Amino acid sequence: MTKTLHAVFDGKVLKPEETVDLEKGERYVLTIESKQKITDVEKDPAFDLSSLSVKTNISDLATEHDHYLYGIPRQRSYGDQ
Numbered sequence: 001m002t003k004t005l006h007a008v009f010d011g012k013v014l015k016p017e018e019t020v021d022l023e024k025g026e027r028y029v030l031t032i033e034s035k036q037k038i039t040d041v042e043k044d045p046a047f048d049l050s051s052l053s054v055k056t057n058i059s060d061l062a063t064e065h066d067h068y069l070y071g072i073p074r075q076r077s078y079g080d081q
Contacts (some may be wrong), residue, residue, distance in 0.1 A: 003020075003021075003022075005017075005018070005020060006018065006035070011039075060074075062074075063075070063076070
């Protein structure tokens with residue numbers, strides 16, 4: 001049986017954030033993984049994603065990327081709605 005639980009360490013014990021369905025007195029093996037929260041949005045790697053953009057002057061690049069990358073025919077004729 002495998003369960004994923006979210007818990008907070010209070011300095012002595014791990015306290016589950018939700019109700020757990022475990023047998024009292026049973027022995028369990030715990031695997032600990034840190035769950036970091038980014039509280040400062042400017043430290044989030046996605047915050048400055050727009051700084052990586054490049055001006056191409058290709059108006060349909062997002063919708064027709066396969067055409068430009070692989071040379072396949074456009075999905076829609078230029079200017080179609």
